[in-house]
Amino acid sequence: MNMRWTLKPKPDPEKVAVLAKTLGVDIPVASLLVQRGIESFEDAKKFFRPSLEDLHDPFLMQDMEKAVLRIEKAIEEGENIMVYGDYDVDGTTSVALVSSYLKTFYPNIATYIPDRYDEGYGVSYKGIDFASDNDISLIIALDCGIKAIEKVSYASEKGIDFVICDHHRPGAEIPAAVAVLDPKRQDCEYPYKELCGCGVGFKLLQALGSRRGETIENLIPYLDLVATAIGADIVPVTGENRILAYHGLRVINAAPRAGFKAILEQVKKETLTITDVVFIIAPRINAAGRMKHGLHAVNLLTEENEETARHFASEIEIFNSDRKDADKSITAEALLQIEAAKEQERFTTVVYQENWHKGVIGIVASRLTETYYRPTLVFTRSGNKLAASARSVKGFDVYDALECCSEHIEQFGGHKYAAGFTMLESQYEDFKLKFEEVVSGSIDKNLLIPEIAIDAEISLTDITPKFHRILKQFAPFGPDNMMPVFMTSQLKDAGYAKCVGGDDLHLKCRFVEGASKKSFDAIGFNLGGKCDLLSNGNKVRAAYCIDENEWNGNVSMQLKLKDIVSE
CATH class of the missing domain: 3.90.1640.30 (inorganic pyrophosphatase (n-terminal core))
Known part of the structure; x- marks a missing residue:
């Protein structure tokens, strides 16, 4: 699947320089902090040393x-x-x-x-x-x-x-x-x-x-x-x-x-x-x-x-093993249903099978969203009604979309990206049409291409043990405070690129950067199909997080790839 790379705007260089001096950190670190709204020593103290005293009354x-x-x-x-x-x-x-x-x-x-x-x-x-x-x-x-x-x-x-x-x-x-x-x-x-x-x-x-x-x-x-x-x-x-x-x-x-x-x-x-x-x-x-x-x-x-x-x-643990089995089989059935319907041109993914396990349809909806990157609904029968789980793509409010279809829904609740609801079976076809109409009429088409939000463009020479040590203190990571993603250009493979894992799904290589000759090992999960981009000394641009690799008791920094594209 193609990815949409988005480089976040550079923060105010003056604010970055002041914060770098105040905290005694390098410019790349200060830049990341200002991007996250941290502009003073006090802000940084609260960010790096979260205190229970700062909880609200x-x-x-x-x-x-x-x-x-x-x-x-x-x-x-x-x-x-x-x-x-x-x-x-x-x-x-x-x-x-x-x-x-x-x-x-x-x-x-x-x-x-x-x-x-x-x-x-x-x-x-x-x-x-x-x-x-x-x-x-x-x-x-x-x-x-x-x-x-x-x-x-x-x-x-x-x-x-x-x-x-x-x-x-x-x-x-x-x-x-x-x-x-x-x-x-x-x-x-x-x-x-x-x-x-x-x-x-x-x-x-x-x-x-x-x-x-x-x-x-x-x-x-x-x-x-x-x-x-x-x-x-x-x-x-x-x-x-x-x-x-x-x-x-x-x-x-x-x-x-x-x-x-x-x-x-x-x-x-x-x-x-x-x-x-x-x-x-x-x-x-x-x-x-x-x-x-x-x-x-x-x-x-x-x-x-x-x-x-x-x-x-x-x-x-037994329940979880059963859940994995149900998730795997239902996802496979749902994918077949989507392929048979040839609905890839639709703006939504909606599937239904009355015998699907109600307990895992939310997970299946997430899997289908990852595969087709569309607002997704998975239905099953629950008693004399239909139950559904909804999942969305980044930037699109599926809760609002469902609210626009509320005349067909009995009960629903949830969040921007995940919701659950019930309806009468007689409403299913009308609802499905309405949901497609609402989504197609309101979604920004760019949102149907997965985004890699890149915090900053850096050189491999910026990646030092101190830089990585400070980045780890940005944790805990999660929405609105994601692990920083970087982009580096003019990278070549050192001659070690290969596909690894079952079905050669993953990419393993060692990147060398242009004039600096700085190099790092890199791993790209589900990027095995891009191995050919690194052949014949071709130069690529990489989006990645900085990760640790532990092998035989030795810990080293590596690049965890999000995507690579030809220069």
């Missing part, structure tokens, strides 16, 4: 006072409290976070995760009935609830109050809960809008803890859960999210809870980055809700006995 969030007062009242009066959350990583970590904290000083806490197949996403009538049957009078809903207008009303009729902690976009009406914590509420003046659901739950604990005379130090052991949710939910790694992720990763690496320790023992991994959290921990937590039930994940995350945690982790 939780009571700045709309309804926080109401939420805390209602929970305090429930505790004083001995009410039963149910902590309710969605079945994905953000939801299950949120439930583990809030329930385990409350249980340290109050026993009457139940947890509830809806069944993906029986109840579907978000607050369910079945969950409310469970609360009613078990004399539960307060539900704390996490990572869901912002659109549960009728369900909150139903609960109220049964004498059950709701405190909602959500981060999804509200509809026109806010549920009539006792408190609705959501920084995306239009009337909420909380300074940071990009918290994940677990992050909103953490702010609730911060508020509750402050009333109990606790400091932020008391909450540090819970930050591993928040960091996992931040990574898995693909929220911006800026502001508070960066602080929480930074300190959460330290907890995971220095003092992991029994559940994380058990997962990591299975995969033989020691020091974790946020990327490792996304690709190692998150899929396993997700696998419970996808293949069995989300409560398995909550049980693993809250278990304190290491032996029991190992047992739970081995079960989840």
Whole structure:
């Protein structure tokens, strides 16, 4: 697939020079920092040393006072409290976070995760009935609830109050809960809008803890859960999210809870980055809700006995293996369906098979988006309705597109790049036409070509051990703080270029730069097809990140290629 290279604008050279002098760093580093909005010593200090002291006052969030007062009242009066959350990583970590904290000083806490197949996403009538049957009078809903207008009303009729902690976009009406914590509420003046659901739950604990005379130090052991949710939910790694992720990763690496320790023992991994959290921990937590039930994940995350945690982790490893098998077979079927329909000229990818596993259609949608790079919907049957997962390409808001098709949809929720929804089967064909019409009429056609956003053009001579050491401190990486991508021109292969891996999928070479003769090993995953560009001493331009390669105990810098093109 062709890639669209975009070089970010060069920052103000005067600001770069001043910052380089202030911090005692080279111009390429200062340039990257100014690009990220860091222009002073104080900015740099906050960026490189994220401090929990810089977290915002939780009571700045709309309804926080109401939420805390209602929970305090429930505790004083001995009410039963149910902590309710969605079945994905953000939801299950949120439930583990809030329930385990409350249980340290109050026993009457139940947890509830809806069944993906029986109840579907978000607050369910079945969950409310469970609360009613078990004399539960307060539900704390996490990572869901912002659109549960009728369900909150139903609960109220049964004498059950709701405190909602959500981060999804509200509809026109806010549920009539006792408190609705959501920084995306239009009337909420909380300074940071990009918290994940677990992050909103953490702010609730911060508020509750402050009333109990606790400091932020008391909450540090819970930050591993928040960091996992931040990574898995693909929220911006800026502001508070960066602080929480930074300190959460330290907890995971220095003092992991029994559940994380058990997962990591299975995969033989020691020091974790946020990327490792996304690709190692998150899929396993997700696998419970996808293949069995989300409560398995909550049980693993809250278990304190290491032996029991190992047992739970081995079960989840089986769920994850089953998930991989289902993902692989459904993706293959979906690709065949797309090829047979010859719909490559369409602006959307929409596929449906009634027997596809509902738990993996979101992953399949992501795979198809990577393959065809179009806003993608994958449908399956769920009871007497159709359920779908939506994924989008960078720069296109699929949530807004679905909102434009809402006359065909029963229920939906999500984000700019990922959403889920249900509809009647009779609406499928009309919806499919409408969705294609909305996307084709509103998408910038450039967005249908994958973009490589390049931070700066540098020479290989700029890549020194000190430069790499500072770059590593830009972590944790994620949306709005991605690992820097560089471009270098006039590169030739030193004569070692070859295809490696199964089916010769990958490219391995050693680049030498023009006059400087500086050279680095490079690896390009899925770039095996471009090996011929390096033959006969041809010069190329490369887009890459700077990575480390460990071999036989030796660690060396290498270029991790994003793409190469002929000069």
